[in-house]
Amino acid sequence: MSVLEIRNLHATVEGNGILKGVNLTLRSGEIHALMGPNGSGKSTLAYVIAGHPHYEVTEGDILIDGESILEMEADERTKAGLFLAFQYPVAVPGVSVANFLRTAVSNVRGYTEKATNGNGANNGHSGVIGSNLMPMREFRRELNDKMKEYNVDPSFARRYLNDGFSGGEKKRTEVLQMAMLEPRFAILDESDSGLDIDALRVVSDGINKLATEDRGFLMITHYSRILNYVRPHFVSIFYGGRIVKTGGMELALLLEEKGYGWVEQEFGTVTA
Numbered sequence: 001m002s003v004l005e006i007r008n009l010h011a012t013v014e015g016n017g018i019l020k021g022v023n024l025t026l027r028s029g030e031i032h033a034l035m036g037p038n039g040s041g042k043s044t045l046a047y048v049i050a051g052h053p054h055y056e057v058t059e060g061d062i063l064i065d066g067e068s069i070l071e072m073e074a075d076e077r078t079k080a081g082l083f084l085a086f087q088y089p090v091a092v093p094g095v096s097v098a099n100f101l102r103t104a105v106s107n108v109r110g111y112t113e114k115a116t117n118g119n120g121a122n123n124g125h126s127g128v129i130g131s132n133l134m135p136m137r138e139f140r141r142e143l144n145d146k147m148k149e150y151n152v153d154p155s156f157a158r159r160y161l162n163d164g165f166s167g168g169e170k171k172r173t174e175v176l177q178m179a180m181l182e183p184r185f186a187i188l189d190e191s192d193s194g195l196d197i198d199a200l201r202v203v204s205d206g207i208n209k210l211a212t213e214d215r216g217f218l219m220i221t222h223y224s225r226i227l228n229y230v231r232p233h234f235v236s237i238f239y240g241g242r243i244v245k246t247g248g249m250e251l252a253l254l255l256e257e258k259g260y261g262w263v264e265q266e267f268g269t270v271t272a
């Protein structure tokens, strides 16, 4: 059992206060949906949790099992079991999906340390290809199995990451990444945006398969559509840089029916 805790989190980007006291507890086995209007700071929250250097935490804390992760770099947070699927995944021409995943998996599973002599210095094999990566055959076998399991076409392994991918292909690739990295906490930012109904099904099936007892999900979404496929235990409304209300699926349905206008009326005056 793991716990991700966000305590009174305040954060700025380029001097502008965006997060204004976010409180959220996510336990393994839970799916927590975070719904809010555009510009309310949802993606900012995701970036701050992931450790994006552009964002500055000015107050509050983020903890995994009681330990603050604020001082950790983004890759250390990944190692600690955090996974973030971005709203706008960037294309990386020149880096294949397979190579990207092999590097990421090797980092998370500690192959990088295994190639050093223990005091931080390299044992002389630095720069030797394969010295700090998961063995190719082992990796390939696992990648093929997971591609089959999560309905990703095998040709994707050779394609450049997100380069010319459709919205649905990007999101499927993220599910594959999650399946390979096996994070303790996954934060999915608008995983449903730009998906047609078939792609939404595939992506939702993947998330449901990965939503096991030992993993927590924070599903950031503007629309309640995906929540009809991936059922949340909790739904929180995010507005003005903080959570203003938490409940169950009925909140998502209320937003579906009434939109976000009433949220602004009820919680409109937010001060830092």
Ligand SMILES: Nc1ncnc2c1ncn2[C@@H]1O[C@H](COP(=O)(O)OP(=O)(O)O)[C@@H](O)[C@H]1O
Pocket (backbone or CB within 6 Å): 013, 014, 016, 018, 036, 037, 038, 039, 040, 041, 042, 043, 044, 045
């Ligand atoms: N790099 C940035 N520089 C300045 N302002 C930003 C930056 N990124 C986001 N913001 C501002 O932060 C607010 C929240 O944005 P965002 O977190 O993307 O909201 P959401 O994901 O809920 O739509 C917006 O007003 C946006 O303009």
Ligand SMILES: [Mg+2]
Pocket (backbone or CB within 6 Å): 042, 043, 044, 087, 189, 190
């Ligand atoms: Mg966003």
